[in-house]
Amino acid sequence: MRFGVVVFPGSNCEADCFYVIDKVLREDVDYVWHKERDVSSYDCLVLPGGFSYGDYLRCGAIARFSPVMEAVTAFAREGGLVIGICNGFQILLEAGLLPGAMLRNTSLHFICRFVNLRVENNATPWTNQAAARQVLRIPIAHNEGNYVVDPATHRRMVEERRVILRYCDASGEVTPESNPNGSLDNIAGICNEGFNVFGLMPHPERASEEILGSTDGLVIWKSVLEHYKEKG
Amino acid sequence: MEKRELIYEGKAKRVYATDQPGQVIHEFKDEATAFDGKKRGVIAGKGKVNAKMSDIIFRYLEKHGIRTHHLKLLSENELLTWWLEMIPVEIIVRNYAAGSLAKRLGYPERTEMKAPIVEYYYKNDELGDPMLAREHIRELGLAGDEQLDEMTSIALRVNEILRPYFEARGLILADFKLEFGLREGRLLLGDEFSPDVCRLWDAETGEIMDKDRFRRDLGRVEETYAEVLRRVSEEKAGVAVAVYVSPKKGILDPAGQATLGALQSLGYDEVREVRIGKYITLRLEGVEPDKAEERVREMCERLLANPIIEDYRVEIE
Numbered sequence: 001m002r003f004g005v006v007v008f009p010g011s012n013c014e015a016d017c018f019y020v021i022d023k024v025l026r027e028d029v030d031y032v033w034h035k036e037r038d039v040s041s042y043d044c045l046v047l048p049g050g051f052s053y054g055d056y057l058r059c060g061a062i063a064r065f066s067p068v069m070e071a072v073t074a075f076a077r078e079g080g081l082v083i084g085i086c087n088g089f090q091i092l093l094e095a096g097l098l099p100g101a102m103l104r105n106t107s108l109h110f111i112c113r114f115v116n117l118r119v120e121n122n123a124t125p126w127t128n129q130a131a132a133r134q135v136l137r138i139p140i141a142h143n144e145g146n147y148v149v150d151p152a153t154h155r156r157m158v159e160e161r162r163v164i165l166r167y168c169d170a171s172g173e174v175t176p177e178s179n180p181n182g183s184l185d186n187i188a189g190i191c192n193e194g195f196n197v198f199g200l201m202p203h204p205e206r207a208s209e210e211i212l213g214s215t216d217g218l219v220i221w222k223s224v225l226e227h228y229k230e231k232g
Numbered sequence: 233m234e235k236r237e238l239i240y241e242g243k244a245k246r247v248y249a250t251d252q253p254g255q256v257i258h259e260f261k262d263e264a265t266a267f268d269g270k271k272r273g274v275i276a277g278k279g280k281v282n283a284k285m286s287d288i289i290f291r292y293l294e295k296h297g298i299r300t301h302h303l304k305l306l307s308e309n310e311l312l313t314w315w316l317e318m319i320p321v322e323i324i325v326r327n328y329a330a331g332s333l334a335k336r337l338g339y340p341e342r343t344e345m346k347a348p349i350v351e352y353y354y355k356n357d358e359l360g361d362p363m364l365a366r367e368h369i370r371e372l373g374l375a376g377d378e379q380l381d382e383m384t385s386i387a388l389r390v391n392e393i394l395r396p397y398f399e400a401r402g403l404i405l406a407d408f409k410l411e412f413g414l415r416e417g418r419l420l421l422g423d424e425f426s427p428d429v430c431r432l433w434d435a436e437t438g439e440i441m442d443k444d445r446f447r448r449d450l451g452r453v454e455e456t457y458a459e460v461l462r463r464v465s466e467e468k469a470g471v472a473v474a475v476y477v478s479p480k481k482g483i484l485d486p487a488g489q490a491t492l493g494a495l496q497s498l499g500y501d502e503v504r505e506v507r508i509g510k511y512i513t514l515r516l517e518g519v520e521p522d523k524a525e526e527r528v529r530e531m532c533e534r535l536l537a538n539p540i541i542e543d544y545r546v547e548i549e
């Protein structure tokens with residue numbers, strides 16, 4: 001399987017994603033520069049975290065107009081697999097590839113710590129290796145992860161099981177206390193209608209080796225490999 | 233203002249002393265030279281064009297915070313400026329490959345640079361104006377490191393100001409040369425800004441609109457200088473626009489909430505709501521005021537605001 005890690009000016013998690021795909025998953029991976037216009041040779045595109053374009057104006061607002069995003073959008077519309085992590089998620093929202101928007105964390109703090117996430121749907125390209133309602137321990141690191149979306153869209157997303165990850169406590173209970181940033185309905189990760197585009201605030205690439213304190217991130221990476229093997 | 237003795241005669245200008253201390257007159261000539269003086273000729277009307285254009289450009293740069301030697305246009309082909317102790321380093325800023333840069337990098341002509349390139353040349357006719365690295369400038373003692381940094385950042389700023397300025401007039405600013413000097417220890421931009429010292433290409437046709445027409449015998453040299461002056465003289469009525477972006481009603485505003493709490497804890501109990509947004513000012517050129525609002529609304533929808541969480545209001549001045 002061939003991954004492309006998209007690099008914007010100000011991305012800073014691209015090397016971690018690259019490393020995990022290359023050294024842990026042992027799959028093919030390239031960096032894809034933000035000026036690239038052809039992404040057709042990839043099976044999955046990763047939009048990594050960071051502060052693209054300094055997060056000026058709004059997180060992801062400027063990155064969304066970089067040349068590569070036109071290609072990413074076309075790729076996604078044709079059903080290509082796209083995962084946006086943290087700032088990558090914000091870019092997907094700004095680009096309209098996923099619904100909703102991000103506000104600042106209610107605490108006004110940059111939050112960097114492990115959180116617990118409940119897998120709400122394990123029948124997706126991104127979570128098929130998770131048990132039903134499995135709790136994943138993966139770190140977050142962001143200032144704007146307070147997800148909002150209008151009530152009608154939210155209702156539809158829940159009905160269509162497109163809310164994929166929710167912040168929860170260690171036992172898997174979704175509680176207000178386990179919500180780190182004020183996110184609507186404790187939402188941490190969502191998919192588009194086709195489930196081929198996935199955005200999440202937590203960083204699976206930072207929880208993919210024992211030495212990092214958790215390998216729960218591998219559930220996501222291995223799911224997408226499995227999906228690729230099955231569906232081609 | 234009295235014109236006194238000739239201080240210096242160069243290839244394109246004569247510099248005269250005046251009865252005012254520290255002020256000089258630049259008389260712009262029609263004579264043109266190229267390739268280190270190997271090619272010579274006359275471009276009728278060039279002196280007037282270059283004096284007038286320098287006057288316009290220097291005033292525009294001053295308005296945008298660049299300090300220059302410029303005082304005023306005295307006659308059709310004469311500028312009054314401060315006398316500067318010139319730094320014999322020419323600073324070139326290049327947005328596109330052309331001339332020697334295309335050769336040096338092996339780029340096809342007109343390749344756009346990834347970022348503007350700054351080069352330094354030794355202003356020394358005997359040596360043929362060789363290119364210098366920073367270390368050469370230090371070795372020759374032509375300018376201090378800090379001074380060179382300052383010249384470089386001013387040159388890049390001039391580029392940021394002039395690129396859109398020329399673009400609004402249908403011209404691509406491919407590259408240009410600046411000279412700096414000191415007045416009472418302060419660095420000022422000196423010399424001239426004209427088609428003699430920059431490359432301009434017509435944005436639509438790609439036609440060469442600068443001294444390259446003379447260098448390469450492309451013909452219609454006088455006409456082109458006159459056309460550049462005509463475009464530069466065009467008053468582009470600027471439209472000032474203010475955009476207010478605020479969190480949508482009903483959308484939580486964490487920063488506003490925190491500030492509300494802080495105000496109340498200071499005893500301002502009457503404060504019931506605080507919403508924190510953004511205030512953006514824009515200046516548009518070459519757009520009719522009634523069209524401007526429509527354009528800015530589009531900018532808001534696409535980039536300046538996120539309609540999911542933000543409202544915006546546009547005010548045209």
Ligand SMILES: Nc1ncnc2c1ncn2[C@@H]1O[C@H](COP(=O)(O)OP(=O)(O)O)[C@@H](O)[C@H]1O
Nearest residue numbers: 242243244245301313314315316318411422423
């Ligand atoms: N404000 C100034 N004070 C003194 N000298 C200046 C000033 N501005 C430009 N000069 C210098 O005056 C000369 C202008 O004449 P020019 O014909 O361009 O000369 P050159 O052939 O040496 O380039 C240049 O040497 C330039 O460096």
Ligand SMILES: [Mg+2]
Nearest residue numbers: 242243244423
């Ligand atoms: Mg000169």
